[in-house]
Amino acid sequence: MVWEPEHHPDADLPRETISLREFNLLVEDIWFNEHNVVERQDFETCLAALAGRYHHSASDEEHRLFINARNSAQMPPPAQDEEERNSEDYFHVIRDFDSILGTSEDLPYQCSLNVYPVAPFSETLTHRVYLYWPITRGNQRTEVEISRIPNLCLAKVGLRSKVNVMFPAMYTPHMSPPSLRVQGQLHFGTAEIPAHDIPTFYRRLRRYMNRIPQFQGAFFYHEVRGAKGGTHHDPEDDDDAEFALQDVFGHLDFDQITDDDLNHRWFVDVALEVRRPGHVVHWRRDNMERIIRHAVPHGSPLTISHLPRGKVLKMITPCS
Structure with a gap:
């Protein structure tokens, strides 16, 4: 039947x-x-x-x-060597540096700058980057998110990096973030400033800006965008991590950046990838709080528990 x-x-x-x-x-x-x-x-x-x-x-x-995809889906032990990394009986973690954001009062570069005589509108900082700059009006000091401060793109650094000059003297509390709309196509050329001429260029730029009240107190915003997967390294291997850091930070001279900026206004966007050969690995949503607690051990339990999913972690550890 x-x-x-x-x-x-x-x-x-x-x-x-x-x-x-x-x-x-x-x-x-x-x-x-x-x-x-x-x-x-x-x-x-x-x-x-x-x-x-x-x-x-x-x-x-x-x-x-x-x-139930989690049935019989316990993670295996971590891999300890290259042979185990290629086996589905083990998992391993890969770390990558996606981007670097920071501010400084000068131009701390050890490579040439490609300066825009006319700044491209598209490179104006308009989106939030969760970096703050102190602005004093009268007796009141306020920490202002820097995308609300008038700015323009000063130069390109290599293929994926840029530096913007920010004008806090032009900021007003009720100012809206810059909104730019350009019709047609414009081409913005650059002039190269060799590394050994950057100190002279900076001193002249600072001197000219100080003559204009709206440009006084200007500072610089630096944005380094890495190639996806360009700095993959083993987080347990100190030499591998050091090489990846040098690859990303190599053009910056941190001796020229103040301790206050480094401690509070430089951030590295770090990506962690968990791999298990022959498998698709997903983060468990109900385990997100535990993952964040492990990744950001100095974040308070209250801050972590109230953190909206998919939002930027504002308590990430700055560079030091």
Whole structure:
């Protein structure tokens, strides 16, 4: 007698919860039919794979399947060497430096700058970067998010980095973030300033800006965008991490940046990737708080628990 499924899609059927691996094996068993218990392979394979329903031969009943991808999905131990990193019996972690953001009062570069005689509008800082600069009006000192401060792009540094000059003297509390709209296509050329001429260029630029009240007290915003995967390294290998840091920071002279800026206004965007060969690994949403606590040990439990998911971690450790 040919088995027929219940007609109604929401029929009350015995429930069966299985792991993702068990589900794959079940569908394969139906399709290959090695035990000759399936009479309509195509139909029953589609029913199981697409509708989560199948004929349970032992009880001669139709069952409804529910998949819990976390069943039997415990992470294996961490890999200790290169051979284990290539085995699905172990997992390993890779770290990458995605970007660097910071501010300074001068131009701390050890490489040439490509200066824009006319600043490109598209490189004006308009989005929040969660860096703050102190601005004093009268007797009141306020920490202002720097994207609200009037600014322009001064120069490119290499292929993926730029430096903006910020004008806090032009800031007013009710000022909206810059909004730029340009019609047509404009081409902005650059003039190269060799590394050995940067101190002279900076002194002249500072002297000229100080003659204009609106430009007095200007500072610089630095943005280094790394290539995705360009600084992959083993976080447990100090030499590997040091090489990656030098690759990203090599053009900066930190001796020219004040301790106050380094401690409070320089941040590195660090990406962590967990790999297990032959598997797709996902973060568990219900474990996010524990992950953040491990990654940011100095963050208070209250701050971490109230942190909206998908938002920037404002308590990330600055450079030091």
